Amino acid sequence: MNRFIPLAVFILSAIDAVTAAPAAASSNPLRGGPRLIGYSPTNTVPVDNTETISFQYAPGQTANPDIGLYLDFEKVENPQPIRGDTGGTDPGPRNLNYDKINPDKLAPPGTDTGVATINAQWPLGLSSVTLGKxxxxxxxxxxxxVMPAATKMAGVNMRLEAAGYRELHWHVAAEWAIVLNGSCRIQAVNDEGETFVDDVGEGDVWFFPPGIPHSIQALQNGVEFMLVFDQGSFSETNTFLASEVFAHNPKEVLSKDLGIDISALQNIPEHKLFIFPGTPAPTDIQEQNKTGSAGNIPKNMSYSYHFSEQPPQLLEGGTVKIIDPLSFPIASDFSVAVVTINPGAMREIHWHPSSDEWTFFIQGQGRATLFTPPSEATTFDYMAGDIAYFPQSNSHYIENTGDEVLIVLEVLQADHYSDMSLAQWIGLTPKQIVQDTLNLSNETLSKITTEKKIVVG
Known part of the structure; x- marks a missing residue:
């Protein structure tokens, strides 16, 4: 039983008494009398036994807290904030849905130190959605x-129905994108007057530098994509839209600038379009390959990369694919890994010496512990649609805690993708130094790899 139930009954009873006797309202004030302040021999204290709560333990919940086993609360009745011999029961009020999907917040591993680290988690399901026309x-x-510590990068998740447009626009931040499903046509013109158009599908990538105007239109099956920007404060509402540029310049100036009659501008949109339906793109992309005297953008500086066709590297517990300026030159400072992690496997403990890490959970569920010096550690539970953020050189891992393959997108602001592996560092450090520091035996040290595994099986 929960202690807030008797309180609710008391409140409802009081409301019933007032509504049943409106004539007595003057003798039944909204506020209590002075005898309720402090001690009075006539006061009574409600008695509710909070020690008789019915609950279940999750497998591993009574183990040593420092072992930090993952606790699956999904099928557990009334999970409690208990780890081994630490914690205690929670009579409520509470939201059981949050507790069940965030077991490492309700019952943190003994190696956690509370909430001293940054909040390294944001579920996109809590972001307000802007609806297209x-x-x-x-x-x-x-x-x-919503994520104050994520100062280096921001994310936008967007869906376009078939033939839907993200209207012609540009922005002051650089835009890196990966297609999550479906396909779309992207188009741009650079400052040299060179033009670009391409079709991209699930797993493919594009990049538009700051200030380069571009558009996105979904093809016949619609599209969803994730955009990553190189400014943590970036917002989609702060883009420069073609409709707004036309609406906020005098028509006389527009007609002079474009070399057209003012009457031709009488039907331009009065308000921004942002996301809106359009005419389906022609099947033959060459129909939209418009060029001027400068021609097309050179292939080696193209704004698209067909990442879906790059084979993944097979690992002990999953796969990895990397794309960075070494293979996609135009996307300067965007270095990205798509990592798959099999059930029970984990992205090894690592850190990035030259960049913060912005991570999007594409599929599955997992957890990660963020360690920040000198001694702060917090474990977070992530699901598909969540964003994680790990500051530069702060160690972390990602463990698959579900039954399906976990897919994550790791984004760095760096001129090439790099990370430091905890296991490889220890494996390549002279044994005597490690023994003196960590009290590990020669037998144990002989089992630690000297190679970077990326994903541990």
Whole structure:
């Protein structure tokens, strides 16, 4: 039983008494009398036994807290904030849904130190959605408004229905994107007057530098993509839209600038379009390959990369694919890994010496412990649609805690992808130094790898 139930009954009874006797309202004030302040021999204290709560332990919950086993609360009745011999029961009020999907917040491993680290988690399901016109799509974002410590990068998740547009626009931040499902046509013009158009599908990537105007249109099956920007405070509402540029310049100036009659501008949009339905793109992409005297953007500086066709590297517990400026030159400072982690496997404990890490959980569920010096550690539970953020050189891992393959997108602001492996560091350090530091035996040290595994089986 929960202690808030008797309180609720008391409140409802009081309401019933007032509504049943409106004539007595003057003798039944909204506020109590002075005898309720402090001690009075006539006061009574409600008695509710909070020690008789019915609950279940999850497998591993009574083990040593420092072992830190993953606790699956999904099928556990009334999970409690208990680890081994630490913690205690929670009579409520509480939200059991949050507790069940965040077991490492309800019952943290003994190696955690509370909430001293940054909040390294944001579920996109808590982001407000901007709805496109006439059911053409939607957009939602993550930035420092909701994740204050994520200062280097921000994310936008966008869906366009078939033929839907993300209208012609540009912004002051660089835009890196990966297609999550479906396909779309992307188009741009650079400052040299060179043009670009390409079709991209699930797993493919594009990049637009700051200030380069571009558009995105979904093809016949619609599209969803994740955009990553190189400014943590970036918001989709702060883009420069073609509709707004036209709406906020005098028509006389526009007609002079474009070399057209003012009457031709009478039907331009009065308000921004942002996401809106359009005419389906022609099947033959060459119909939209418009060029001027400068021609097309050179292939080695193209704005798209067909990442879906790059084979993954097979690992002990999953796979990895890396894309960075060494293979995609135009996307300067965007270095990215797509990692798959099999059930029970984990992205090894690592850190990035030259960049923060912005991570999007594409599929599955997992957990990670963020360690920040001198001694702060917090474990987070992530699900598909969540964003994680790990500051530069702060160690972390990602463990698959579900029954399906976990897929994560790791994004760095670096000129090439790199990380430091805890296991490899220990394995390549002279044994005597490690023994003197960590009290590990020669037998134990002989089992530690000297190679970077990336994903441990």
């Amino acid at each position: 006439e059911r053409s799509g939607w957009s939602r974002e993550e930035n420092t408004n």
